[in-house]
Amino acid sequence: MLIQLRPTEFDPYAELQRHQTETPGHAGKYGATCAFVGTMRDFNENETVRRMFLDHYPGMTEKQLEKIAEEARSRWCFLDALIIHRVGEILPDQPIVLVAVWSSHRGAAFDACRYIMEALKSRAPFWKKETLEHGERWVEKNTSGY
Amino acid sequence: MLIQLRPTEFDPYAELQRHQTETPGHAGKYGATCAFVGTMRDFNENETVRRMFLDHYPGMTEKQLEKIAEEARSRWCFLDALIIHRVGEILPDQPIVLVAVWSSHRGAAFDACRYIMEALKSRAPFWKKETLEHGERWVEKNTSGY
Amino acid sequence: MSIRVRYFGSLREKMGRVDDSLAAEDIVTVSDVWKAVSEGQYLPDRILCAVNMDYADPNAPVKDGDEVAFFPPVTGG
């Protein structure tokens, strides 16, 4: 399992390809990969968003992501997981988060990927501040994805 | 929405990147992408599988995939979907299927992607014949992914 | 009356052919098509049917020019 915070833009599909290719012993063993990419939109709550600052709590953020991944691993059988999350200044259309799970069967891949995303949204210490056309605002609360 | 059958190997991550880049009007509009990749394993039911032949029903396969995608679109709100499925001779570690959904919110992306995969597994006319170390066999039945 | 009958997957190997052309006049349903191509047998439960590339019930009607297909459970994805 690999968990990373990134201060600069990343290409989620290149990361998936690289992680899959570079992880030894995986070829031929996984039948299912479920990947989720969260991307910054240029609007939110009816306002145009110019850019965003993603605050985090160095140390705690990584620790909570590790816990979430371990929880998922204890609940579902999977071979590997990858979590990459941006921090810092983000522009519209840039990826914010990538979560991917490789497993033998598709049910576990979907379930574990979604579990990690939901747990990340509700428990990983990140805070978004949006820069609008006029002024700034902190995003107050994430909504449930179920 | 794009639905394709491929007689030769494809790179699911390059396809995702290309589709996302080439689809006009999407930049900044989708916040969530859920992608599933089904990959050929080198074993199945305790036997080593050397290669696989994927039979299909030209015309009906495309028609049923279109129907499945339209059903998903009528049930969930999403911006775009991509379905690519291999046909013909497939080797272990090669991708068999890619299903991806782009939407504003992650719940719809996960739900619609999984719905399309399950419907494809139970209704799209494809048939797998495995070449084992000794002999061949048709795969009898897909299992549920829920 | 002319009906094209097609077989896929393992059923194609069991039938020993990829398709049939039926000209019989007494065919009303998909089940009748199966009987005509299988020497009067009943359609096995596990065999799926399609008429003109849409799934169909064994009791579904067939008409002149239809394409009827029979195949085992699908195993794609």
Added chain:
Amino acid sequence: MSIRVRYFGSLREKMGRVDDSLAAEDIVTVSDVWKAVSEGQYLPDRILCAVNMDYADPNAPVKDGDEVAFFPPVTGG
């Protein structure tokens, strides 16, 4: 007794500072830490707490050397 207190997100702006160092001897719980840094106020319901980078209840004990953090609901992903 020495406790480092850290603030994140919008709370950091409300507090007007990124952290505090507490040396008070009468601190037993996370709530006591909040009172010490906020002029005796009760901890708002919506503010989350962590002790040594794990989520903690307002009633959780704190000890010498702990790092205590307060922040609003998280909004990552």
